[in-house]
Amino acid sequence: MGKIDVYPTTAWSAGTGCHGGCGQNLFVEDGKLVKVEGNEDHPWNQGRSCPRALAMTQYVYHEDRITEPLIRVGERGEGKFEPISWDEALDYCEEKMGAIRDEHGAESVIFVQGTGRDIGGPITFLAYSYGSPNWVQLGLSGHSCYTPRLGAMKTTLGEFAVADCSQFLEKRYDDPEWEAPEYIIVWGQNPPNTCPDGFYGPWIVDCMQRGSKIISVDPRNTWMSTRAEYHLQIRPGTDGALALGMLNIIIEEGIYDKDFVEKWVDGFDAIKERAAEYPLDKVAAITEIPAADIQAAARAYANAKQAAIQWGVPIDMCPDGTAVAHAISCLWTVTGNIDIPGGQVIAKPAFGVTAYPFSSEELVELYGKDLVERMNEKRIGADIYPMYKHFRGWASPDVTIEQIETGNPYPIKGAWIQTANVIGGQAARAKFHYDAMKKLDFVAIVDLFHNPTTMALADIILPAATFPEKNSFRSWWTPMDSIKKRVQVGECRSDWEINFELAKRFNPEGLQRWATVIDYFDERMEPSGMTFDELDAKGGWAMSPEGPGRPYRRHEKGHLRADGKPGFNTPSGKVELYNKSFESWGMDPLPFYTEPPQSEASTPELFKKYPLVMITGARSNLFFHSEHRQIPWLREKEPDPTVEIHPDTAKEYGIYDGEWIHLENDMGHIKRKALISLKVKPNHVQTLHGWFKPEAEGAEPNLFNVWDYQVNQIIPGPQASKSGFGGGQYKTTLVRLAKISEGGA
Amino acid sequence: MAKYGILIDTDFCTGCHTCEIACQQEHDYPVGLNGIKVTEYEYKLANGKVKIDCLPFLTDLCDLCMGRQAEGERPSCVKHCQTACMKFGLTSDLSAEAATRPRAVLYTHTPK
Numbered sequence: 001m002g003k004i005d006v007y008p009t010t011a012w013s014a015g016t017g018c019h020g021g022c023g024q025n026l027f028v029e030d031g032k033l034v035k036v037e038g039n040e041d042h043p044w045n046q047g048r049s050c051p052r053a054l055a056m057t058q059y060v061y062h063e064d065r066i067t068e069p070l071i072r073v074g075e076r077g078e079g080k081f082e083p084i085s086w087d088e089a090l091d092y093c094e095e096k097m098g099a100i101r102d103e104h105g106a107e108s109v110i111f112v113q114g115t116g117r118d119i120g121g122p123i124t125f126l127a128y129s130y131g132s133p134n135w136v137q138l139g140l141s142g143h144s145c146y147t148p149r150l151g152a153m154k155t156t157l158g159e160f161a162v163a164d165c166s167q168f169l170e171k172r173y174d175d176p177e178w179e180a181p182e183y184i185i186v187w188g189q190n191p192p193n194t195c196p197d198g199f200y201g202p203w204i205v206d207c208m209q210r211g212s213k214i215i216s217v218d219p220r221n222t223w224m225s226t227r228a229e230y231h232l233q234i235r236p237g238t239d240g241a242l243a244l245g246m247l248n249i250i251i252e253e254g255i256y257d258k259d260f261v262e263k264w265v266d267g268f269d270a271i272k273e274r275a276a277e278y279p280l281d282k283v284a285a286i287t288e289i290p291a292a293d294i295q296a297a298a299r300a301y302a303n304a305k306q307a308a309i310q311w312g313v314p315i316d317m318c319p320d321g322t323a324v325a326h327a328i329s330c331l332w333t334v335t336g337n338i339d340i341p342g343g344q345v346i347a348k349p350a351f352g353v354t355a356y357p358f359s360s361e362e363l364v365e366l367y368g369k370d371l372v373e374r375m376n377e378k379r380i381g382a383d384i385y386p387m388y389k390h391f392r393g394w395a396s397p398d399v400t401i402e403q404i405e406t407g408n409p410y411p412i413k414g415a416w417i418q419t420a421n422v423i424g425g426q427a428a429r430a431k432f433h434y435d436a437m438k439k440l441d442f443v444a445i446v447d448l449f450h451n452p453t454t455m456a457l458a459d460i461i462l463p464a465a466t467f468p469e470k471n472s473f474r475s476w477w478t479p480m481d482s483i484k485k486r487v488q489v490g491e492c493r494s495d496w497e498i499n500f501e502l503a504k505r506f507n508p509e510g511l512q513r514w515a516t517v518i519d520y521f522d523e524r525m526e527p528s529g530m531t532f533d534e535l536d537a538k539g540g541w542a543m544s545p546e547g548p549g550r551p552y553r554r555h556e557k558g559h560l561r562a563d564g565k566p567g568f569n570t571p572s573g574k575v576e577l578y579n580k581s582f583e584s585w586g587m588d589p590l591p592f593y594t595e596p597p598q599s600e601a602s603t604p605e606l607f608k609k610y611p612l613v614m615i616t617g618a619r620s621n622l623f624f625h626s627e628h629r630q631i632p633w634l635r636e637k638e639p640d641p642t643v644e645i646h647p648d649t650a651k652e653y654g655i656y657d658g659e660w661i662h663l664e665n666d667m668g669h670i671k672r673k674a675l676i677s678l679k680v681k682p683n684h685v686q687t688l689h690g691w692f693k694p695e696a697e698g699a700e701p702n703l704f705n706v707w708d709y710q711v712n713q714i715i716p717g718p719q720a721s722k723s724g725f726g727g728g729q730y731k732t733t734l735v736r737l738a739k740i741s742e743g744g745a
Numbered sequence: 746m747a748k749y750g751i752l753i754d755t756d757f758c759t760g761c762h763t764c765e766i767a768c769q770q771e772h773d774y775p776v777g778l779n780g781i782k783v784t785e786y787e788y789k790l791a792n793g794k795v796k797i798d799c800l801p802f803l804t805d806l807c808d809l810c811m812g813r814q815a816e817g818e819r820p821s822c823v824k825h826c827q828t829a830c831m832k833f834g835l836t837s838d839l840s841a842e843a844a845t846r847p848r849a850v851l852y853t854h855t856p857k
């Protein structure tokens with residue numbers, strides 16, 4: 001037995017799968033990771049951990065990990081691959097992608113990722129160096145993954161804001177400046193099960209232990225919602241009506257923060273008028289929440305000295321998710337909860353450091369004018385959806401898949417897929433995606449394990465590294481963290497390394513100033529005054545010093561605007577609730593409610609046939625989306641895909657607990673094990689997404705049994721909002737239950 | 746008499762499974778063996794509302810992480826608990842502390 005060295009690092013996918021941010025210690029013996037433990041010196045988690053971080057040794061050394069580059073030797077889908085060297089693999093990608101670019105243009109290769117995490121930097125680096133403007137979360141209808149919320153915040157507030165759980169202060173809960181929120185509205189999220197969007201879920205529980213009371217907006221009974229002072233058991237997809245209804249109560253009853261509104265809000269009268277279109281009885285009828293509860297919750301939130309909102313992806317997944325996010329951001333604005341202790345704190349990346357450039361000037365400098373022109377002219381969906389054109393650099397997933405199918409207005413010939421199991425994961429209409437993507441001439445996939453997507457589509461697979469195996473850095477929001485490589489597994493390489501090397505082949509001029517990825521990190525980290533190694537030597541994390549990077553009340557101190565004047569970073573200097581950006585993009589400048597595309601009201605005939613609302617996409621603390629089913633310690637705790645069914649509903653269908661059944665609609669059916677539970681209402685069922693069986697046969701037609709379990713194959717589309725951001729029917733698809741004996745199969 | 750024990754604040758156990766994996770990792774237990782097992786309770790209240798509570802149980806396999814104690818470390822489950830609802834200590838101290846909590850369970854435990 002050798003000596004065990006302990007190295008602090010930061011968990012950020014791959015491995016835990018999550019959006020990361022916690023400090024974990026790596027125990028390394030003879031070059032091998034032998035244990036992972038929480039780092040007590042890291043302010044984020046203060047020593048705590050989670051199942052996926054603690055099971056990392058089983059992940060890192062799993063016998064199924066892909067540990068060398070693989071090239072397909074049989075037909076697509078046959079599952080026949082052979083190892084090749086990195087040089088051969090990169091030559092192959094360069095040649096194939098180069099040929100597509102020569103013949104069709106760089107826009108004919110799409111760059112596909114799953115949910116954000118650590119991939120935005122490396123994947124855009126490669127896409128833009130190659131020259132393609134088409135960077136996309138393919139399959140995720142409406143890009144309904146934080147982008148709608150980010151868009152609503154940036155255009156009203158000029159910033160982003162998050163629930164204040166003291167995360168911007170080193171001393172955390174002990175910092176005398178911080179106060180616990182009196183109330184936290186936990187809106188469409190289950191914090192004990194998830195660390196989303198730069199946020200450690202259990203911080204909410206920490207706040208509860210320090211006195212915060214909960215208002216839960218959740219269609220289900222959960223650990224959190226059953227402890228809430230008010231549980232608003234909302235009908236899925238109607239969050240926009242609830243937000244506007246609460247806003248109306250707060251304005252009508254005059255319990256908003258008049259001082260704040262007077263000084264800092266633009267468009268209050270317009271908002272007031274719009275909210276008045278959502279009187280209490282109407283909202284109660286739409287949302288199926290008792291009117292008295294809505295009223296009491298709105299009053300509790302507004303009357304609190306400080307209150308916060310922690311929101312989740314169901315908001316994005318409402319039809320017109322951007323408008324819903326806009327409505328919710330009105331709530332924290334009119335109540336004056338912005339950038340105050342225990343309110344909605346303005347979130348800035350530590351030291352202003354970002355992992356990758358997004359301003360046009362920087363893009364031109366690195367990738368040339370052509371790329372920026374192509375981003376404006378060729379980016380898929382930018383000509384159809386105003387927000388795609390004006391907010392961030394995404395291509396539209398809904399339009400992209402249609403374009404692969406039709407070849408209009410130009411053909412899509414290749415895909416670079418990294419951190420995404422499109423077929424077994426995010427793709428609504430999964431089978432349509434499968435069929436369309438089969439037509440691509442070239443598919444490269446970077447991953448750690450085989451999954452339905454690698455099996456069905458890959459021509460070449462490049463093995464990615466886990467977080468203990470890679471160099472990376474993180475500045476989402478705070479602290480800024482270093483992630484330093486401590487072990488090597490097979491020939492795996494980090495996403496940064498893989499993309500950096502290939503990007504240099506496509507763009508030798510733009511990228512020549514960096515010899516290694518560390519050089520690049522050092523340049524990005526310059527505003528902090530530290531290099532990557534210096535940060536690591538200091539323990540691996542650092543927060544912004546006193547000033548614009550730190551809370552609170554920065555709008556009063558002149559910390560938000562380039563001109564140094566008090567106010568918000570918007571043209572008017574105020575929070576623009578009447579959203580002038582939306583207006584100039586041809587969108588409604590005020591928030592509004594849209595009925596889900598399938599429901600008793602919008603599709604009464606369909607509802608007669610399929611009377612149950614299927615909620616998907618909840619989080620298990622054991623799995624991240626479609627990952628981790630092969631990790632023994634995790635799978636043991638949740639071996640099968642289940643569906644929660646209310647006892648009355650189970651009785652009506654004659655279904656017993658533990659019975660394997662089908663959920664079905666006009667798109668098909670999937671298999672689930674019935675879990676009879678009081679967590680759901682009688683007219684709802686809830687089931688987890690991302691299921692396939694890594695232990696089953698991978699070659700086609702089986703694809704790890706994905707077509708038995710992939711819930712997104714019965715979710716219709718395309719379903720993007722009018723703005724392009726928001727939508728998808730992940731929470732609102734109508735289904736019915738069927739016994740397997742009767743339903744066939 | 747059990748010298749040491751683990752106190753659980755039952756209001757704040759979310760059923761997150763972290764303690765279970767912490768124990769399995771610490772002892773290198775394969776699937777099927779564990780020093781701690783978490784159960785979820787789903788029940789109705791008199792007013793018809795539903796309540797969901799969770800609680801871990803220490804099994805015969807729990808050795809209170811003796812090896813870690815020697816190093817001055819807390820038991821792995823206690824250290825890693827996502828909501829910090831577990832506390833390790835002398836049963837005498839913990840029973841006094843339990844009395845100050847609205848709802849708690851104190852496991853006195855003697856490793857077998």
Ligand code: SF4
Nearest residue numbers: 016018020022050195
């Ligand atoms: S889920 Fe949370 S605790 Fe677990 S690794 Fe990710 S950030 Fe850390």
Ligand code: SF4
Nearest residue numbers: 768780807810820822
């Ligand atoms: S104290 Fe140690 S042995 Fe006992 S349950 Fe916790 S981790 Fe397992």
Ligand code: SF4
Nearest residue numbers: 758759761762764826
């Ligand atoms: S780690 Fe803590 S919160 Fe999670 S299940 Fe165990 S005791 Fe409960």
